[in-house]
Amino acid sequence: MQNKNSIKRLVKNNCACYLGTKHGIPNYCCLQDSPCIFFSQNDALPRCTYFENGVLPMDEKLDQEYKFKRNVETEPKTAKPRVNCTRCGGTFSANSNRQKYCDKCRGRARKESIRTRVRKFRQKDSSM
Ligand SMILES: [Zn+2]
Structure with missing residues (x-):
């Protein structure tokens, strides 16, 4: 998954829940109270509502790719x-x-x- 690095970068720079290393936990997410799900070694793409709504829209291109890759249904405007x-x-x-x-x-x-x-x-x- 090539976009995972872009996602990580976006999280690092812009996600308000991302606190770096905290309580001895690297890539700590204050929302999850555990490491940010995007920093797991797992190849699977996890879902994070906070990220999708609050952070992802800052990067329009990544936003589109992300939604395309996951078939994220945004609004049923094409219904x-x-x-x-x-x-x-x-x-x-x-x-x-x-x-x-x-x-x-x-x-x-x-x-x-x-x-x-x-x-x-x-x-x-x-x-x-
Ligand atoms: Zn008929």
Whole structure:
């Protein structure tokens, strides 16, 4: 994990809970009352709400990488709109605001429109 060093640097310089060596504990975090979780030898990336909310935003680039790597859901601002299907009335999440049918009905509606087109075509054909 290459960003761990950047995280550590950010913690060292900016985290208010990071107190250096205290009570004989290196990288002491006053919030955890134990070493800062980002300084563990473990490769896994721990989560620290205080860090994510109060320290990480200071480094925009790291913030993005951090959230990207962990799939941190920040705000559901990209949430798809819930729309009622005009065919069956069921709700579904639309990919675009032009979408009228749910996934199930979309397939059926397409087939039906082809069928009606074919029927019209045949009717015209037979009347000639
Ligand atoms: Zn539907």
